[in-house]
Amino acid sequence: MSARKLISIIGTGKLGSAVALQVAQRELGDLRLIDIIQGLPQGEALDLGQMAAEQGADVDIVGSNDYKDIAGSDLVVVIGGLGRKPGMTRLDLQEKNEAIIRDINEKIVEYAPKTLVLMVTNPLDVMTYLAWKVTGFEPARVFGQSGMLDTMRFKYFIAKALGVSRSSVQAVVIGEHGDSMVPLPRFSTVSGVPITDLLSPTQVNEAVERTRKIAAEVIALKGATIYAPANGITRMVESVIKDKKMVLCLTAHLNGEYGLKDVYVDVPAVLGARGVERVIELRLNSEERAAFLKSVEVVKTACGYLKTVKVS
Numbered sequence: 001m002s003a004r005k006l007i008s009i010i011g012t013g014k015l016g017s018a019v020a021l022q023v024a025q026r027e028l029g030d031l032r033l034i035d036i037i038q039g040l041p042q043g044e045a046l047d048l049g050q051m052a053a054e055q056g057a058d059v060d061i062v063g064s065n066d067y068k069d070i071a072g073s074d075l076v077v078v079i080g081g082l083g084r085k086p087g088m089t090r091l092d093l094q095e096k097n098e099a100i101i102r103d104i105n106e107k108i109v110e111y112a113p114k115t116l117v118l119m120v121t122n123p124l125d126v127m128t129y130l131a132w133k134v135t136g137f138e139p140a141r142v143f144g145q146s147g148m149l150d151t152m153r154f155k156y157f158i159a160k161a162l163g164v165s166r167s168s169v170q171a172v173v174i175g176e177h178g179d180s181m182v183p184l185p186r187f188s189t190v191s192g193v194p195i196t197d198l199l200s201p202t203q204v205n206e207a208v209e210r211t212r213k214i215a216a217e218v219i220a221l222k223g224a225t226i227y228a229p230a231n232g233i234t235r236m237v238e239s240v241i242k243d244k245k246m247v248l249c250l251t252a253h254l255n256g257e258y259g260l261k262d263v264y265v266d267v268p269a270v271l272g273a274r275g276v277e278r279v280i281e282l283r284l285n286s287e288e289r290a291a292f293l294k295s296v297e298v299v300k301t302a303c304g305y306l307k308t309v310k311v312s
Contacts, residue, residue: 004059005029005241008070008112010104011079012041012063015120018230019077019237020044020061024052026234028241030060032069035080041065067107073115075240077233078131080104081121086220093122094302101127102308105134116275118236119144119251120229124177125299126306128251129264133309139253140275146177147249147266148232149225153214154183157207158195173211173249174266174282175295181266182291183208187282236271243273252276258284258292263303265296 007023009016012035020031031048033041041063049061062069070076081097101121108117117135119128119142128144135142154171162169168191175182185204188195196204218225239246252269254260257279268280284292 005074006032006072007237007241008032008034008073008076008115009079010034010067010070010076011081011121012044013079013083014224014226015083015230016077016079017044017048018226019079019233020048021051022230022234023237024048024057024059024061025055026238027057027059028234028237029074031062032073033061033063034065034067034070035063036065038065068111070108070112070115073112075116075118075237076108076112077118077120077237078104078108078127079120079233081127083122083224086216086223094126094305097121097123097127098130098306098308101130102134105131109135115141116240117142118233118240120233122177123302125251125264125266126302129299129303130306130308132253132264138275139255140277142253143236143269143271143276144177144251144264145229145233145236146251147173147268148235149215149229150177150181150183150211150266151249152228152232154188154207154211157210157214158188158190158199161199161203161207162190162195164190172268172282174268175292176299177251177266178298179212180295180298181212182288182295183211184282184284184288186285186288239271240273240275245270245272245277247271247280250276252279254279257281258289260296263296263300265299 007029012033035041045061045063081100121127124144124146132142150173151171155169159166172184172187269276270278
């Protein structure tokens with residue numbers, strides 16, 4: 001029997017613990033929970049470990065305040081940093097989170113130099129770019145959870161508008177994980193039929209706008225988004241750990257795809273044990289491409305404000 005994989009989660013607040021819960025329940029691998037708050041990761045590990053024992057889930061869960069315990073990780077999930085508050089945009093967090101993410105990724109290089117890195121901290125695209133620059137890892141080994149969350153939101157509104165099973169809906173969103181994101185109705189389908197053939201233009205536009213704005217609405221109502229992003233993160237963990245090579249919308253490095261270079265942005269990509277194995281290039285029409293390039297420019301501009309790295 002092959003050895004279990006090791007998954008480290010840095011940041012064990014509400015979202016980090018929700019990810020740990022799903023990873024443990026699915027027995028995707030052993031867990032190391034890291035947080036700067038004394039006692040928090042240790043308590044989460046004990047609580048989750050007792051749940052796993054009752055469910056018969058054979059995973060080893062350890063909580064720690066010391067980054068050395070991520071040694072040997074196959075995948076490090078970075079959720080550390082400040083979360084978005086009501087009224088804030090994701091980009092409002094950039095200056096506050098830059099120093100935190102720089103420090104975390106320096107520790108990753110020190111203690112887990114062979115790992116893959118899954119970024120979650122906002123502003124997601126910018127922080128993923130920062131992580132790549134700080135670690136110096138091959139770009140395929142550093143990627144972010146963005147489109148997984150955005151597509152499930154788009155899928156939710158499409159299913160509601162049509163009154164169909166959510167399992168029949170496939171949705172695609174590209175661009176910034178933020179207000180300029182680009183949901184793609186022409187590539188979003190219900191059992192293979194584009195939603196543009198099933199919904200009126202007004203309904204399509206409503207679903208697109210709701211997808212862009214729903215995160216702020218959830219944060220205003222309950223303070224944070226937890227279950228949806230936790231599900232998206234866990235699906236990505238599964239694709240890496242089991243080498244499933246799922247085609248997912250995620251924040252990936254572009255090196256010529258879509259005519260773009262030196263930027264991390266949400267696109268469909270193949271995700272497996274080696275990280276991002278291939279970026280899928282969609283045949284965008286002129287309107288879609290213009291919106292995508294505008295969104296990419298938002299990310300590039302934001303990256304230009306990073307103090308840690310120089311953007312080429």
